[in-house]
Amino acid sequence: MKLIFKKDSILRLLRIVVGLVILTGLSLLGNRLSPLIPFPMPGPVIGLILVFVLLTLGWLPLKWVDEAGKILLLYLGLFYVPYGVGIIDVDPSVRKIGWKIIPIAITVVVVVMLVTAKLFTFLGKKNNKN
Template identity: 45%
Template sequence: MPEQLTPSITRQLPPAVRFVLGLGILVGFAALGMALTTWLHLPLPASVVGLALLWAALSLGWVRLHWLEEAADGLLGVLGLLFVPATVGFIDYLSAGALWGLWLLVMLAGLLVGAGAAGLVASRLVKA
Protein backbone atom coordinates (compact mmCIF):
# COMPACT_ATOMS: atom_id res chain seq x y z
CA MET A 1 0.00 0.00 0.00
CA PRO A 2 1.47 3.41 -0.89
CA GLU A 3 2.56 5.59 2.01
CA GLN A 4 0.29 8.46 0.93
CA LEU A 5 -2.89 6.38 1.30
CA THR A 6 -2.27 5.37 4.91
CA PRO A 7 -3.34 8.66 6.60
CA SER A 8 -6.55 8.92 4.58
CA ILE A 9 -7.50 5.31 5.34
CA THR A 10 -7.03 5.70 9.09
CA ARG A 11 -8.83 9.05 9.12
CA GLN A 12 -11.85 7.39 7.50
CA LEU A 13 -12.32 5.16 10.55
CA PRO A 14 -14.88 6.24 13.15
CA PRO A 15 -13.43 8.31 16.02
CA ALA A 16 -14.15 5.55 18.56
CA VAL A 17 -12.14 3.04 16.52
CA ARG A 18 -9.27 5.50 16.10
CA PHE A 19 -9.34 6.10 19.87
CA VAL A 20 -9.17 2.38 20.66
CA LEU A 21 -6.38 1.80 18.13
CA GLY A 22 -4.35 4.72 19.49
CA LEU A 23 -4.92 3.58 23.06
CA GLY A 24 -3.80 0.09 22.07
CA ILE A 25 -0.56 1.49 20.67
CA LEU A 26 0.06 3.54 23.82
CA VAL A 27 -0.69 0.60 26.11
CA GLY A 28 1.48 -1.63 23.92
CA PHE A 29 4.47 0.67 24.35
CA ALA A 30 3.81 0.88 28.10
CA ALA A 31 3.76 -2.93 28.26
CA LEU A 32 6.93 -3.12 26.18
CA GLY A 33 8.62 -0.72 28.58
CA MET A 34 7.49 -2.86 31.52
CA ALA A 35 8.76 -6.02 29.86
CA LEU A 36 12.15 -4.50 29.05
CA THR A 37 12.72 -3.07 32.51
CA THR A 38 11.75 -6.40 34.08
CA TRP A 39 13.76 -8.55 31.67
CA LEU A 40 16.88 -6.35 31.59
CA HIS A 41 16.62 -5.32 35.29
CA LEU A 42 16.85 -1.65 34.31
CA PRO A 43 16.84 0.86 37.18
CA LEU A 44 14.36 3.06 35.31
CA PRO A 45 10.59 3.44 35.55
CA ALA A 46 8.87 1.26 32.98
CA SER A 47 6.71 4.18 31.82
CA VAL A 48 9.80 6.23 30.99
CA VAL A 49 11.28 3.36 28.97
CA GLY A 50 7.95 2.92 27.17
CA LEU A 51 7.80 6.63 26.33
CA ALA A 52 11.39 6.57 25.06
CA LEU A 53 10.53 3.61 22.84
CA LEU A 54 7.44 5.40 21.56
CA TRP A 55 9.51 8.50 20.85
CA ALA A 56 12.04 6.40 18.93
CA ALA A 57 9.27 4.69 16.96
CA LEU A 58 7.71 8.06 16.10
CA SER A 59 11.10 9.46 15.09
CA LEU A 60 11.85 6.48 12.87
CA GLY A 61 8.42 6.61 11.27
CA TRP A 62 7.36 3.18 12.51
CA VAL A 63 4.40 4.79 14.28
CA ARG A 64 2.53 7.73 12.79
CA LEU A 65 1.40 10.58 14.99
CA HIS A 66 -2.12 10.63 13.56
CA TRP A 67 -2.56 7.04 14.79
CA LEU A 68 -2.29 8.34 18.36
CA GLU A 69 -4.11 11.69 18.11
CA GLU A 70 -7.58 10.52 19.18
CA ALA A 71 -6.29 8.60 22.21
CA ALA A 72 -3.84 11.30 23.24
CA ASP A 73 -6.50 14.02 23.03
CA GLY A 74 -8.90 11.85 25.01
CA LEU A 75 -6.35 11.17 27.73
CA LEU A 76 -5.38 14.84 27.93
CA GLY A 77 -9.05 15.68 28.38
CA VAL A 78 -9.19 13.67 31.62
CA LEU A 79 -5.68 14.45 32.80
CA GLY A 80 -6.95 16.27 35.88
CA LEU A 81 -8.75 13.14 37.05
CA LEU A 82 -5.52 11.17 36.90
CA PHE A 83 -4.11 13.32 39.72
CA VAL A 84 -6.93 12.45 42.12
CA PRO A 85 -5.26 9.28 43.52
CA ALA A 86 -2.00 11.16 44.11
CA THR A 87 -3.85 13.96 45.88
CA VAL A 88 -5.76 11.51 48.06
CA GLY A 89 -2.49 9.82 48.96
CA PHE A 90 -0.96 13.17 49.82
CA ILE A 91 -3.90 14.14 52.01
CA ASP A 92 -3.59 10.77 53.75
CA TYR A 93 -0.15 11.87 55.00
CA LEU A 94 -1.40 15.18 56.42
CA SER A 95 -2.07 13.37 59.69
CA ALA A 96 1.59 12.49 60.05
CA GLY A 97 1.97 15.28 62.61
CA ALA A 98 5.53 15.63 63.88
CA LEU A 99 6.91 13.66 60.95
CA TRP A 100 6.15 16.57 58.59
CA GLY A 101 9.15 18.49 59.90
CA LEU A 102 11.40 15.53 59.21
CA TRP A 103 9.94 15.05 55.73
CA LEU A 104 10.42 18.71 54.90
CA LEU A 105 14.00 18.55 56.16
CA VAL A 106 14.73 15.50 54.00
CA MET A 107 13.14 17.13 50.94
CA LEU A 108 15.05 20.37 51.52
CA ALA A 109 18.32 18.47 51.88
CA GLY A 110 17.60 16.57 48.67
CA LEU A 111 16.80 19.80 46.87
CA LEU A 112 20.02 21.44 48.04
CA VAL A 113 22.16 18.42 47.12
CA GLY A 114 20.51 18.14 43.70
CA ALA A 115 20.78 21.86 42.98
CA GLY A 116 24.38 21.91 44.18
CA ALA A 117 25.34 18.97 41.99
CA ALA A 118 23.57 20.51 38.98
CA GLY A 119 25.38 23.81 39.62
CA LEU A 120 28.78 22.11 39.80
CA VAL A 121 28.15 20.14 36.63
CA ALA A 122 26.88 23.25 34.82
CA SER A 123 29.88 25.34 35.92
CA ARG A 124 32.30 22.67 34.73
CA LEU A 125 30.49 22.36 31.40
CA VAL A 126 30.60 26.14 30.91
CA LYS A 127 34.36 26.23 31.62
CA ALA A 128 35.06 23.34 29.20
Protein backbone atom coordinates in the same frame (compact mmCIF):
# COMPACT_ATOMS: atom_id res chain seq x y z
CA MET B 1 -22.22 14.85 2.02
CA LYS B 2 -23.90 13.39 5.07
CA LEU B 3 -22.46 9.96 4.33
CA ILE B 4 -18.92 11.31 4.11
CA PHE B 5 -19.30 13.01 7.50
CA LYS B 6 -20.45 9.75 9.04
CA LYS B 7 -17.57 7.79 7.54
CA ASP B 8 -15.14 10.39 8.88
CA SER B 9 -16.42 10.20 12.42
CA ILE B 10 -16.31 6.40 12.41
CA LEU B 11 -12.72 6.53 11.19
CA ARG B 12 -11.91 9.07 13.91
CA LEU B 13 -13.43 6.86 16.60
CA LEU B 14 -11.52 3.87 15.23
CA ARG B 15 -8.28 5.84 15.40
CA ILE B 16 -8.95 6.81 19.01
CA VAL B 17 -9.61 3.20 20.00
CA VAL B 18 -6.57 1.89 18.13
CA GLY B 19 -4.45 4.72 19.59
CA LEU B 20 -5.54 3.87 23.14
CA VAL B 21 -4.71 0.19 22.53
CA ILE B 22 -1.25 1.07 21.14
CA LEU B 23 -0.39 3.47 23.99
CA THR B 24 -1.66 1.01 26.62
CA GLY B 25 0.29 -1.81 24.98
CA LEU B 26 3.50 0.21 25.00
CA SER B 27 2.97 1.12 28.66
CA LEU B 28 2.56 -2.56 29.57
CA LEU B 29 5.56 -3.50 27.42
CA GLY B 30 7.54 -0.83 29.28
CA ASN B 31 6.52 -2.41 32.59
CA ARG B 32 7.88 -5.76 31.36
CA LEU B 33 11.16 -4.23 30.16
CA SER B 34 11.67 -2.09 33.28
CA PRO B 35 13.29 -4.83 35.45
CA LEU B 36 15.77 -5.62 32.65
CA ILE B 37 17.30 -2.14 32.70
CA PRO B 38 20.31 -1.66 35.05
CA PHE B 39 19.03 1.62 36.56
CA PRO B 40 15.55 2.50 37.84
CA MET B 41 13.24 3.63 35.05
CA PRO B 42 9.45 3.30 35.34
CA GLY B 43 7.67 1.21 32.70
CA PRO B 44 5.59 4.09 31.30
CA VAL B 45 8.75 6.20 30.78
CA ILE B 46 10.21 3.32 28.75
CA GLY B 47 6.90 3.23 26.83
CA LEU B 48 7.31 6.98 26.24
CA ILE B 49 10.74 6.40 24.70
CA LEU B 50 9.39 3.48 22.63
CA VAL B 51 6.52 5.50 21.13
CA PHE B 52 8.91 8.37 20.40
CA VAL B 53 11.35 6.02 18.62
CA LEU B 54 8.57 4.29 16.65
CA LEU B 55 7.22 7.66 15.48
CA THR B 56 10.68 8.97 14.59
CA LEU B 57 11.52 5.84 12.58
CA GLY B 58 8.18 6.21 10.81
CA TRP B 59 7.10 2.69 11.85
CA LEU B 60 4.07 4.17 13.60
CA PRO B 61 2.08 6.88 11.76
CA LEU B 62 1.32 9.89 13.96
CA LYS B 63 -2.37 9.89 12.98
CA TRP B 64 -2.92 6.58 14.79
CA VAL B 65 -1.86 7.86 18.20
CA ASP B 66 -2.34 11.63 17.95
CA GLU B 67 -5.99 11.91 18.94
CA ALA B 68 -5.84 9.22 21.66
CA GLY B 69 -2.73 10.89 23.12
CA LYS B 70 -4.45 14.27 23.26
CA ILE B 71 -7.43 12.79 25.10
CA LEU B 72 -5.22 10.97 27.63
CA LEU B 73 -3.16 14.08 28.34
CA LEU B 74 -6.31 16.13 28.86
CA TYR B 75 -6.96 13.87 31.87
CA LEU B 76 -3.37 13.32 33.04
CA GLY B 77 -4.19 15.13 36.29
CA LEU B 78 -7.17 12.87 36.98
CA PHE B 79 -5.04 9.73 36.90
CA TYR B 80 -2.84 11.13 39.69
CA VAL B 81 -5.77 11.93 42.03
CA PRO B 82 -5.88 8.55 43.86
CA TYR B 83 -2.13 8.90 44.55
CA GLY B 84 -2.78 12.42 45.82
CA VAL B 85 -5.45 11.12 48.19
CA GLY B 86 -2.70 8.80 49.49
CA ILE B 87 -1.23 11.67 51.49
CA ILE B 88 -3.83 10.93 54.20
CA ASP B 89 -2.30 7.46 54.52
CA VAL B 90 0.88 9.03 55.90
CA ASP B 91 2.78 7.40 58.75
CA PRO B 92 2.10 9.04 62.17
CA SER B 93 5.88 9.52 62.61
CA VAL B 94 5.90 11.79 59.56
CA ARG B 95 3.04 13.85 60.93
CA LYS B 96 5.18 14.80 63.93
CA ILE B 97 7.98 16.23 61.79
CA GLY B 98 5.69 17.47 59.02
CA TRP B 99 6.08 21.09 60.10
CA LYS B 100 9.80 20.82 59.35
CA ILE B 101 9.30 19.07 56.00
CA ILE B 102 6.79 21.59 54.61
CA PRO B 103 9.10 24.67 54.61
CA ILE B 104 11.92 22.55 53.13
CA ALA B 105 9.68 21.30 50.32
CA ILE B 106 8.33 24.77 49.53
CA THR B 107 11.84 26.28 49.45
CA VAL B 108 13.11 23.55 47.16
CA VAL B 109 10.22 23.89 44.68
CA VAL B 110 10.45 27.69 44.52
CA VAL B 111 14.26 27.94 44.29
CA VAL B 112 14.73 25.08 41.82
CA MET B 113 11.91 26.33 39.61
CA LEU B 114 13.40 29.82 39.49
CA VAL B 115 17.02 28.74 38.95
CA THR B 116 16.41 26.09 36.25
CA ALA B 117 14.11 28.37 34.25
CA LYS B 118 16.50 31.32 34.43
CA LEU B 119 19.54 29.16 33.65
CA PHE B 120 17.75 27.65 30.65
CA THR B 121 16.76 31.09 29.35
CA PHE B 122 20.28 32.45 29.90
CA LEU B 123 21.94 29.53 28.07
CA GLY B 124 19.45 29.94 25.21
CA LYS B 125 20.31 33.61 24.77
CA LYS B 126 24.04 32.84 24.83
CA ASN B 127 23.55 30.14 22.19
CA ASN B 128 21.69 32.48 19.87
CA LYS B 129 24.45 35.06 20.05
CA ASN B 130 27.11 32.61 18.88
